[in-house]
Each structure stands twice: as C-alpha cells, then as structure tokens.
Amino acid sequence: MKVFVQSAIFITAITSVFMPLVGDAKAAEQQLNSSAKAAKLAPYQQRAFQDEVFYFVLPDRFHNGDKSNDLGAAANDKKRALSRGGFDKSHKGMYHGGDLAGLTEKLPYLDNMGVTAIWLTPILRNQAMQQGTSGYHGYWILDFTEIDPHLGTNADLKHFIDQAHQRNIKVFFDIITNHTADVIKYKECHGGDGLGWLIEEEGEDCPFKSVAELANGNVYTPIIPTGNETLKTPLWLNDVNVYHNQGDSNWVGESSIRGDFAGLDDVDTDNPEVVKGMIDIYKAIIDEFKPDGFRIDTVKHVNTEFWQAFSPALISHAKSLGIGNFFMFGEVYSFDAKELSSFTREAKLQSVLDFALQGAIRSALVEQKGSDELANLFAQDHFYQTSHKDIENTNANQLVNFTGNHDMGRFAYFLKESKHNYSEQEQIQRNLLANAMLFFSRGVPVIYYGDEQGFVGDGGDQDSRQDMMPSKVASYNDDDLLATDKSTADDNFDIQHTFYKAFAQYAKLYQQYPALRFGEQTTLYSQDKPGVFAIERVAKVQAKEQKLVIVFNTSTQVQSLDVLTKSQTEKLLYQSTANTKDKLSPLSFAIYQVN
Template identity: 30%
Template structure:
C-alpha cells in the first residue's frame, strides 16, 4: 500500500442555477492519446472492491457484508497499476465517482449508482486530487480512463406522500381501491402493497388518497437524513419536484399484465412498456429525472463536461441508456463531443448500456447522433450464455448474431432468408476516428464482454454437471473468442482470478480478500471450503497457492497471452471480420466449430474455436472442407500452440482466390492461425 496521500480539501465543483463553475486549482492540461478505440482493451473496475489504498476513508466499511462498502478507492487502483499493466489492459472503466446516498434499505451505495450530489466525489473513493492522481498515473502508462455516468436517475431522495400525513408509509389496497393497513390488503389485487418510497408505476403520475378518495398528484417529500447522506440532490435544480417524472416504479418486467401483455412479457417496443422504462423510477426507488426538460439536459451536460475536465477522462460508459429517451442522447452526446474537442481531447468515446438482449433495441441506439457504440448485451445472452455455456452448442447461432450487425445474404443456420443489417454504419458527425483518420460507425465498435457487474460471473452460469477443468477450458475459450473478435473487448475485474460469484452482490468479489479466492470442493463426501490452488510446474497436481492479485495462475496467464496476441496483430484489432465456418448441429465432423478470419490488407488471422464439450472436431463436413483466404501451399501455425501446423491445400473446397484448410481442434480448445513465415 502506498502512503503518499494528499489532502486537497475544498476542491469542489460549484453549481449555481444550473450553471457549473469549477473551483479547481487552474485547468490542468488534458491528455489526448487515443489513436483508435479498437486498439484498446477495457478492464472494468468496481472501485470499492478492487484495491484499498487509503484506510482513512474506510468509515462504515465491512469486508464481511457483501452489500456494504469494503474500502476500495482510487489510490488503491494507483497502487495496483503494475498488476493491470502486467495483465496488459489499456483502458480502465471505473465506478461512478459522484457522491451517493450512503445507504438504502440496509444496502450501501458502494457501487456508486445512487447519486446525491453530481458535483462532488464519493468520499469513500477519495477526493478530486486522488481521482486526478489516478488519471494522471494511468495516462503516464498509456492507459485510458472511462467514467461510468448516470443521467437517468438520482438515489432514493424522496417519497411520495400518497396519504398526505407527512411521513413515509407502507400500506395495502382494499377491495374498493381504498388504502388499508397491509394486513387487510386485498390479496387478489395486482397492487397489494404500496411503499411511499417506491409505489407502482402510474402513467398519470402518482396520486394522493385520503379518506375522501383521490386527491390529485401526490406531494413529493425530499428527506433530510444527513446520517446516511439522504439529503436533497445537488445541483439545486434536482431538489425540485418538477425535475422528476414522479410516476413511480417500473413494474412491467415483473408484471407484464400491467401493460396488458402476456405472461411471457411485452415486446421490446411495446409503447406501454417503453413509457414505463422511460419515465418510471428504476426499481429500488431511484428517482427518474425528467430528461425531456431542457434545463435538466443542460445541467447534466454541464456536470459531465466538467468531470471530463477535472478527471481527464477519455470516455463515458453510460448507465441505463434505454431508460432515457433517444432525443436526450441526440442532445447530450454531440455537446459532449464538441466540449471534449474544444478541450483538445479527440476521439472521446461514449458507449451505452441498454440491458437487453434484443438487437432491434440495441441497434436503435446506433442510429441518430447519440452514443458512439453500445455495450454488446445481445452477444452476451445469445453467444456467451446461449452457446459457450451449452452442452450442445450450435455455432451458426453465433454467426447469425453478427448478421444482425453486418447483414448476411443467407441465414447461417439455414432456417430463413437473407438477414438485413440492423446496426447503422453511418459515422457520427464529428465522431470517432480510426487510426487512418477514417470515421468509425457504431456498428464497428460494440463493447463485448463475458460478464459484468450486473450479471453473475461467466463461471457461475455453467452447468453444475461440468467439472472444474471443463469450466476453466470453457472460460478460456470464451476469453479467446472475445480477444479475437472485432469491436472492443471489456474484461470484468476478477475474471483473471477465476472468480465465480453469482448474481449481484456475489459477483462483486473483493480482490484483496483471501476469502474471495476460496473454492468449495467435495472431499470424502463432504463439502469443504479451501484456498484455490493450481498446478504451477505442470506435473498434474496442484502445488501453488492462489493469492490476492495472483499473476501466475493459468487464467491470468492465458488472458495476458491473448491480450499480447491482440496487441501484436492489427488484423485482430482493426481487421475486417469474415466467418468461414459454423455448425448447425451438435454432432458430426464439424460439431462445435466456429471459424472466422480477421484481415487487413497486409495480414490475415484465422481463429478456429471448438465449442463442443464432447469431441475433437474439424473444419469440414462430408466432402466439403473450409475455404480460407490463405493461398494453397501455405503452412499455418497456431499462435497458442506453435507445434500445431496445418497445410493449406488447393482442393476440397469451393474457393476463389484462396485455398482449403482442414483444421483439427480438440474439445473446448481454440487455435489462432497465421501463415508461417
């Protein structure tokens, strides 16, 4: 742990009447070192859980409560930049930095998504000086900084005083729709319980009830509970009821009947569902800002433009994209781009989180003037969860997923006709540029991932029948796919330590806590917890103990190697993507095979994965062998296993301009093939 600590008190952002004025010791110069975002390797950090570099801000921290602050902070990340540099990642996406409501219903705001004051730092993570130290130290090593931002909501700041008694209550609804004590609530009603902190969505706005019946819009009561920093939000504009939609909590996800949809759920674009998602409070009582108001839009622009300046950020990961109307993004993103450029920061990158597996919704954000790219949730669900974690994978489904992006002349699974491209290929005005100065479109820069802080770890979702060895092989296979696919890969902290936690908060393990490295194994018929160990000398038996920030375990080393391979290959970073083989069945010569080329004019890399857990497979089916762009007569070599070489032949496939290649891949293994020189 480092001991150098500065105490730069009084470094705050002052906001008056929606206008942000910096109070900072001079405007420091900003870095501008992003050549091409496709060259970057993102590493996602939950700041509270990554490293504790400053014990003085550990108030309220409790390492043994998964929903409490654990003590991680920005100086901790500074202390561990060597670790990140050893892994090879190049861009750090950190938790939101703003001051939060401290706690809500027994849960702490360690994740950072419960904003109270948009202009101050979260004191658990450090002050502005610590944040800038992190940014400067990261930039000094060539790493970029990505800030996680929220524009949709604030934390649990107010309650709706539905019964107008001046205090927050919980009650039920009686048979006649009247308010009754919870115990007397009508059990057949959809609405049996109402919390004034988090009432169910009402399109007309949350209304009041008194003994005389409905009585207009419910008063909104901001709370002053300084003990947990539940005080009116800042800037002041956000302490006014008019700044919010005031329509209550989104219910349609758990109760599709609220929108007259079948139990299986509403269509992604169902107008009733979309209204709830856009105007409803995010579950947990996160109060939804009325982002249609220009003064709200202006304030949010000024807030986040200023964070670029003081934190020297190179990009935003944007939270809850689908909960804010597209018109907001068409206003916000171009202004942020312009501001960043004016401050000398080119290639500022904004990617949005629409937590949805439907490409029709995700791709809608690639049109218009909004975000530069999306967080690739459809790939996560259909490829990572759907195929990699399957006992009987159909890799044509993976190819089909990409057809939604680029368009395909035929359905790879042979089940339909041509697939039109849903993702727009039109670059944003004044948007991202590639290394060669050509503009990049949103469909070129999806941010891919195998896990993140909102879903269980990749290892967690694998069938429980699989052995530890199979799970690890599958993890390695998915990492190989992500590291060789187009777009920008994002790795969630702890994946390199084989963390396997389930849904939130179990997926937010503490990287410095030895208990995070424990595993449960069956020994002599009993389940025991013991520290993880791995086979360091390769003799088949585990000998090395796994410790915090371990850099010798097999998954750390594999990821380090993959990152090195990607960095060393322009084709893998920026090359065109062309699928060469996928399989339609879980049996046969080619079961589980997925093969794709990444090519620039100078270089082609062929990636061949075998997703089958059961068999060694080949890039052939019947008499047909895979066509490749390598010339007949060439010999290709596997970068992951240099002893493995294959000859490109002139016949056996239908090909134009290239040769034919029969590659053999063991179950759950991958090959990254280049021409041997």
C-alpha cells in the first residue's frame, strides 16, 4: 500500500533532542518540585480525555511510603482478617509494600515527566491470599466500599487524589464488575464443606457447564465455606444466586461470558438486580472519592446489555456531581479493530484500550513487518465513530494507546526475545520509536510504569510487574535494564534516564500541538517492508488549520524522503535523530508543520 504525500517534507531547521537536566541530586529534586508541568495545562476539570498523558501503575510495586501497612489489616481486625498477610518482598507473587503514601510522595517525579493522568490498578479491599499467591494486583475484591489496607485507608486515597488534583493531574481507578474474589465453592468439585478438591484428574478445575446443561439438571451446587458467609461488601454479594455458578471459563463461547475467570466468582450481570447493584456500587465510589474516570477490567467477559445500562448511568451520575469530563475506557483483550470497536458502538463504552495498535507496532518494530501493518490498522478507524443519544460521540482519537502492560508483558521484553537478536542500542531505539508512535498517532498515550527506567522483564503477568523501589526478587534483579547500569535491586526513579527524558519530551510536544491530540489522521505513505511510514494530523486551532506531518522510519537504513511530493514547504518541529536534508535516520522520526 502506498499513498503519496500531497505536501512537502523539507527540513528547514534543526532542533536539539533533549534539554539537559541539572546534575546533582539536590538540584534535581528541587527541579522536580518546581516543575509542575501539568499545572501549565487547562484545569483538570475542563480538560478533554485526549489532552491526557497516562501513567499506568501497580501501587504495590511502586514506592513504599508507609511501612506500617505492609501486612494489610491489623492482627486484631476480625472483619478484615482475609485482607491481612501475603507480604514477602522476595516473592514475585506477593505484596511488596508499595502504597498510596508512596505514590503521593512520588507525584513530583510523575509530574516532571509530563504525566497528566494516573491510572491505578484496583485499590479496593482484596482477599490477600488465593491458591498460594497474593492479591497485590487488586483484582480479587471482597469489599467494594473501602481501600485495601495494604495500600492505606480511604483517607489516604482522598489525600492522594487531592494532592494529584492540586498538581492538575487526574486520577483514574481500575474497576471490576465481572467477578469478585474466589469465595464460592462447588460441592461437586470441593466437597460438602467447600474446602477440598474432588476432581483430582482435572487438577484445580471445575469444568464449565452450559445453560443447556443447566436446563437438563446438570448443575453445580454452590456453597460458601462455614465462617465466610458475610465476607463480601455490600452484603448482597454474599448471595450465591447473584453469580452464574457454571464452573470455570475456558475463554471461548458462552463460557467467556458466564464462566468463572480463573476460579473467581463470576457475577450474574444478566440479572437486573445485579446491574442496579453494580451501578450503585460505583456511584458510591464516585460520590466518596471523586475520581476523574474508570478503566474497566475484563469488559468482553460481561454481556453487552450490562454495559449499555452501566456506562450511561455512571457518566450521568458523575456529571450530576460536577465531574463533567468523567471518562471510562474498557479492557477488551482483542487485536481485532472490528471487535474492539463494537464495545464503543454497541456497548456504549466511551473508549477501549487499543490492543490492535499494540499488535501493529509490535509487528512493525519487533517482527520487522512492513509499515503497511500500521496503515492497514488506521484504515479501520472509522469503526470507532459513535453516535449515541445518552453519551457523547467518540472517535479513534479517544482510543487508549500502549506498547505493553501488566498482563502481556513489556515491549522491551518482546524485543529482547525477538528472533532478530537486537543489540541493546537497537532495542533502545525501537523502544523509543514505539513510544513515539503512541504519542503522535491518534489516541491517548499510556506509559506503563517502569518503562521509563528501561525495565524489561521475563514475560507477562508476575514477570512484568517489577518493583520501582529496591527489589528483593531474584528473577527481577537479574534483568539487564536498558540504557542504565542499574538493576531492579536499585531505586529506579532516575530523572536522567534516557527513556524518562524522551517521554518528557514527547509529552511536551503532545501538549504543545493540538493536532497531535485532536487532529484527524490520514496515512500519507506506507510500504510492505520496514521503512517510511508517514501520517498527517489536521485540526482547527482558534479558527485556523494546524497541519502536522509525522514521519517514522521503521528500518535500520537511512530513508530518502524524495518519495514524497514536494508541493509545499514545511517546517521541522522535532527530530529524534539529526538528519541530513531530505533524509530520515534509521529507527527515528520527525515532526513537521505545514505552513
């Protein structure tokens, strides 16, 4: 696929790549505290979702600001007994001590990098232990009304949000409606008391039973082990009849919607009373904490009708409280743009995480496929145009862009494991280029915590959830981090790191030019092999048209820009690597403004 540019690519200026930061630690800390980049933007109450630069963080793995809460609930707290323990800094599946106090303490570090919105993994009170590992990640909720004691208190969360808002930074919660912690057992799998495993040949698994099987009397008998009858809050969540109770999901067909997600209790979101109950839960969360929006977990494992009721109700409720730009985006783990977009068109979610873009960037920069991979994806952006009566219209500019995450692993890991055996320098270049694509193509950029410090990891899930604070996990500490001599055994909040400084520069450019946030995007040039990929972003700015052209070079060879028709002059705004006239350096990009 080739689409020739109708405007010039002509270098007329040279700009520096990074502004140097102060050298000594004391001066650096002073610079952090005085920077307050978000303070220079429009007030958070007025900013559109497209204005944000997100930082996605697991609080437990970030910074320990209060060691008194490392064990979670107090030893004498009987109500919260199952939310105590699981602390072991040497085990990658246990709590490590990071908390809301630590996040609050490090707000200057995030602010200085250009972060304007912080997305936290779930912070509500969890069951501390399940099947030999802990709920450090937050996805095993017992109580939907209070914060997990490993992370702090409700007051600590309010203080964190207040401090973030004072810096003009938004806070987004990761929320769950699909399931709760694993409390319900099945007599047929676990015995009459719910404490054992009867199906040894199946392992720890209760095979899924379909609705058709249930209709024929082939059912599970749900039981709650003695003493656990009122573990969940609100109390209605303790009724076994508000769950599907059909056994474990095998991730396809009916089981994808109605099965237990890795054994977690699957909420019956087909039940109107459950729909009302979940809406009420998150209305109360908005009432108490006033977050700026939600990221919604496991969206495709919940029926569409639930989202059609849930999304408009919460947006309307937030607006009634004066949170006019409240925004929700969902996790739909799919690399198919048509499937992803169905959740904005049909399920009435405002946006989704763009797994399809992650896949296209990975194809282009890890697997060395053509830049057509990107062009073909962007050609499907029209699927995201929505028009709903009860929520605002949305488009592809509100998709949420990322290179890797806490489930699939980090982009740096994909590069490390590539069959192409990239050198460290090439891994660094490809990481920077991948993140540039997040910032400068349509959509809202997300930095996964630790990426700015060159974290790599050994895979997904627990292997991609390293500590920013000094770690004691051996499999983390043997990593060769990118662009640094440090390991995860060190404190990793280095404002001099190449990636940190690059992301700060990207954020500055993103905020400086509205076309990078709101501009309609057109592909100007792509090819079926690594090389030039060019896009145009056009937006109205104060009644005038702002037109930018962004050109990426996905190959390891200098690329000529003479493939582009020179009919107008353009001014170079930024280049990641110095270029000679009409050339683009390997694995680099440049941004131009059309006069």
